[in-house]
Amino acid sequence: xxxxxxxxxxxxxxxxxxxxxxxxxxxxxxxxxxxxxxxxxxxxxxxxxxxxxxxxxxxxxxxxxxxxxxxxxxxxxxxxxxxxxxxxxxxxxxxxxxxxxxxxxxxxxxxxxxxxxxxxxxxxxxxxxxxxxxxxxxxxxxx
Numbered sequence: 717x718x719x720x721x722x723x724x725x726x727x728x729x730x731x732x733x734x735x736x737x738x739x740x741x742x743x744x745x746x747x748x749x750x751x752x753x754x755x756x757x758x759x760x761x762x763x764x765x766x767x768x769x770x771x772x773x774x775x776x777x778x779x780x781x782x783x784x785x786x787x788x789x790x791x792x793x794x795x796x797x798x799x800x801x802x803x804x805x806x807x808x809x810x811x812x813x814x815x816x817x818x819x820x821x822x823x824x825x826x827x828x829x830x831x832x833x834x835x836x837x838x839x840x841x842x843x844x845x846x847x848x849x850x851x852x853x854x855x856x857x858x859x
Contacts, residue, residue: 728767728770731765732764732765735762738761742764745766749805749808750806751808751838752852752853754856755838757782759777759782761778762776763776770802772802773801774800791816791817796812796813797813806832811824811827818846823842838850838852
């Protein structure tokens with residue numbers, strides 16, 4: 717069952733189901749936004765939706781959560797069953813369902829963006845206000 721946030725943005729959205737097409741559509745959207753294509757390495761994706769008019773996207777995966785380690789930066793990220801975000805050029809904001817491990821704590825990632833004039837970098841901001849910037853190459857497909 718999709719969350720209330722997804723259901724409230726479903727009208728007028730492009731929605732696809734099935735792992736292959738969901739992955740393809742999410743990568744296409746990240747590319748269109750100017751973000752690294754490997755930012756959302758979710759598994760067994762059952763639904764992808766994008767409401768272009770509102771700028772809201774979501775991904776639903778069959779697993780409860782997936783942890784992925786971006787090897788180049790040794791950073792572990794957890795993706796919940798549902799990941800949602802409002803999107804605009806170069807940015808994902810008001811993100812839900814994504815956490816990063818800092819020291820021994822899991823912190824919610826609330827924003828990801830490419831700093832203006834620095835397309836080779838990507839910055840992650842947590843709900844606590846902490847942020848960190850990495851080389852975008854660390855988030856290429858397959859990393």
